[in-house]
Amino acid sequence: MTLSIGLLVFPGIQLLDLAGPYEVFAAVPGARLHLLWKDRAPVASAVGLPFAATVGFAEAPALDILCVPGGIGVNRLLDDAETLAFLRDTAARTPWLSSVCTGALLLGAAGLLRGRRAxxxxxxxxxxxxxGAEPVDQRVVRDGNLFTAAGVTSGIDLALAVVDAVVGRAAAEEITLAFEYAPQPPHACGTLKEAPPSAVTAARARYAASRQERETIIAALAPA
Structure with a gap:
């Protein structure tokens, strides 16, 4: 089975939002992966790791799966007409849509979450x-052909769920085993419900400036 899979990249992308799904999708036999951005000029992730897109928007091929990661760079794209138009146009001819972390906000800004669980x-x-989305407090949410995932590491779960739906359970199970994907973090505080108050306070402080900027941008957006 040959699959054409495109992952959006951009300055300030969360590296693991991209790397997790990329690794899973790349493990599907016959998959062809494309890193999509406006051009092929080098960009830097949120932690400074440089890389470049493999395909510009204008030359993007037909896709079976589109994946939109998140990261602090999402803020600059929430009102970026070129990126949002690309997402709308691509989604209209792509059977399966997905996002990781705050990549969902880009789908939302492109008008692709109205009436959808996410x-x-x-x-x-x-x-x-x-x-216009219906917020759901789950690690991975499927609504028809749309898959959205919670923060960062959930991108692995999302990609496995997409593989399960598109390729089949056997493929998803084999990749899960091959990656020895059986998380056992040293501290079970990966969600707000599990985390101690001190961790919640520290994490909110870490994200405060980015969240304030994001809140201002979203408030200024005209209703889609």
Whole structure:
């Protein structure tokens, strides 16, 4: 089975939002992966790792799956006409859509979440309603052909769920085993419900400036 899979990249992308799904999708036999951006000029992730898109928007091939990661760079794209138009046009001819973390906000800004169940990173979850989405507090949410995932590491779960739906359970199970994907973090505080108050306070402080900027941008957006 040959699949054409495109992952959006952009300056300030969360590296693991991209790398997790990329690794899973690349493990599908016959898959062809494309990193999509306006051009092929080098960009830097949120932690500074440089890389470049493999395909510009204008030359993007037909896709079977589109995946939109998140990251601090999402803020600059929420009102970026070129990127949002690309997402709308691509989604209209792509059978399967997905996002990781705050990539859901880009789908929302492109008008692709209206009336759809969706999730995103806990620190931006409350913004989903502004785009007409129904916020769901789950690690991965499927609504028809749309898959959205919560924060960062959930991109692996999302990609496995997409593989399960598109390719089949056997493929998803084989990749899960091959990756030895059986998380056992040293501290079970990966969600707001599990985390101690001190961790919640520290994490909110870490994201405060980015969240304030994001809130201002979303508030200024005209209703889609």
């Amino acid at each position: 999730t995103t990173h806990w620190n931006s979850h409350d913004f989903l309603a502004a785009f």
